[in-house]
Amino acid sequence: MNLLIMGLPGAGKGTQAAKMVEQFNLIHISTGDMFRAAMANQTEMGKLAKSYIDAGNLVPDEVTNGIVKERLAQADIAENGFLLDGYPRTIEQAQALDKTLLELGLTLDGVINIEIDPSILVDRLSGRYMCRACGATYHKVFNPTKVENVCDTCGASEFYQREDDKPETVKNRLEVNIAQGEPIIAHYRELGLVSAIEGDQEIANVFADIEKAVDSIK
Secondary structure, three states: OOEEEEEOOOOOHHHHHHHHHHHHOOEEEEHHHHHHHHHHOOOHHHHHHHHHHHOOOOOOHHHHHHHHHHHHOOHHHHHHOEEEEOOOOOHHHHHHHHHHHHHHOOOOOEEEEEEOOHHHHHHHHOOEEEEOOOOOEEEOOOEOOOEOOEOOOOOOOOEEOOHHHOHHHHHHHHHHHHHHHHHHHHHHHHOOOEEEEEOOOOHHHHHHHHHHHHHHHO
């Protein structure tokens, strides 16, 4: 079985992907892991990607697509199936993936899309704050200090928020992800592959819904 998992930042995609890999014995393929492995193994595409990264440039789609193809062509994929995570990020990458799967004789069986209201994600993602003295990390909802405005670790009382955790930055990041993701979801909906999963519930309940969706795909 070959699956793709999608969801906005903060939707719990990483948590659910780990549970899916364990439950369904799939090979977890994430973009970061693929790049690191390709560069470490000095594959043709890995060396090409490294040349862009070393020069401080973005890796172009054709190289990313090539690294994905190299990974999907390996024997463990045919034996176990895959869970693709973090790719495709654009509609062009989705179309390249269609072509790659066709060339490799593989089929994408389903797309698990964890859906959650972006306003909830802003609260989740912008709730992180840090102790200025020791760097300990907290969250205003999920992991606050035991005593208000007092660091659990060092007792300091001055905190700050990183720029990329501030609400406006988080909103912008979500808007970019939504704009990129909508055409991809639409593409897979047309193919009848998308299972929509309600993400604003307990982790165990989200996974129970994913299990039901996967059972219906099998």
